[in-house]
Amino acid sequence: MAKQDRAIRTRQNILEAAAVVFDQKGYDAATITEILARAEVTKGALYFHFTSKEELALAVIDAQVTQAPPMPDLPGKSKMQEMVDMGMLFAHRLADDALLRGSVRLTLEHGSTSLNRSGPFNGWTHLHTQVLVEGLERGEVLPHVVPSDTAELIVGAYAGINTMSQAINNRADLERRASVLYEHVMPSVVVPSVLARLDMAPGRGARALAEAERARETKVREAAAEAAEAERAGTPVGVA
Incomplete structure (x- = not known):
């Protein structure tokens, strides 16, 4: 081992x-x-x-x-917020994740034609399609939306703003550009009641990570409390 x-x-x-x-x-x-x-x-x-x-x-x-961190499953979180968070967390991680930056450079660069660069595009499109399908089933997505078409649009547009941000200022404004993308796209995808609750503002990546950390800490405390209660319930009377 x-x-x-x-x-x-x-x-x-x-x-x-x-x-x-x-x-x-x-x-x-x-x-x-x-x-x-x-x-x-x-x-x-x-x-x-x-x-x-x-x-x-x-x-x-x-x-x-394959090494993208799993999206946290938070109580009450909509699938459409989860989809926005995929992009906002991606932009946030690019600041200090060397493996992700190298992967993005290889995926988007116009160099050797021997490399098959389709993997991330197909992978992200598949993930977005899954989330959109679940959102449609939950009633969060407008009925006219075709999940696979919308997923391809979002992934393709994100690749475009990523390339543009890299060329202009080394991705310093990528979260802002992602925010603008979602603000323009989501009204044509999401039902108004869900749209009104979406956090698409710059800095959402950091906020999503903080929410996930708070949820993790809550689960740890709850598990510890349950374990302590079970131990007390199983302790014989008179035993300290």
Whole structure:
């Protein structure tokens, strides 16, 4: 088990080091030598996990969706707020998540044609479609909405504002641009009663994380209280 855990950590370390190099240099200019130096691993260790630079780059690209933190399931939270939060949290995470930045650079850059860059687009479209379907079933989404079409529109538009923000100011205003996107799109997707409660303002990513942390702490306290109550109920009378 310890050996397996070590291998998992090594693989993740290589992925994160490669993401930094890809983000700085792009796919074509990045070299295995630079990735090895940053990861501080041997060539044998790298090739144990990845057979080529292309396979490593594809793993970085796929990590954008596969390693995205799960959306917190908060009591009373609408599915449409969950969909907005996917984009706002994405923008928030880009500030300090090197693996995500490297993945985005590889996904959006116009470089080598050998890389299959469709994974994140398909993955995010699938996730958005799922949330829209659930929102439709809950009565949060307007009846004319086609979930798959709307999902493709939102994911494509988000990729556009991401590219634009990167070109203009290194994504310093990405959350603002995402906020504007949702403010324009959501009125044509969401029923008015749900729309009125949506938080789409800049800074929503940080607020969503704070809400999730408060919910986690509440669950921990409730579990501790339940455990203490169960222990008291099972303690024999007269035993301290």
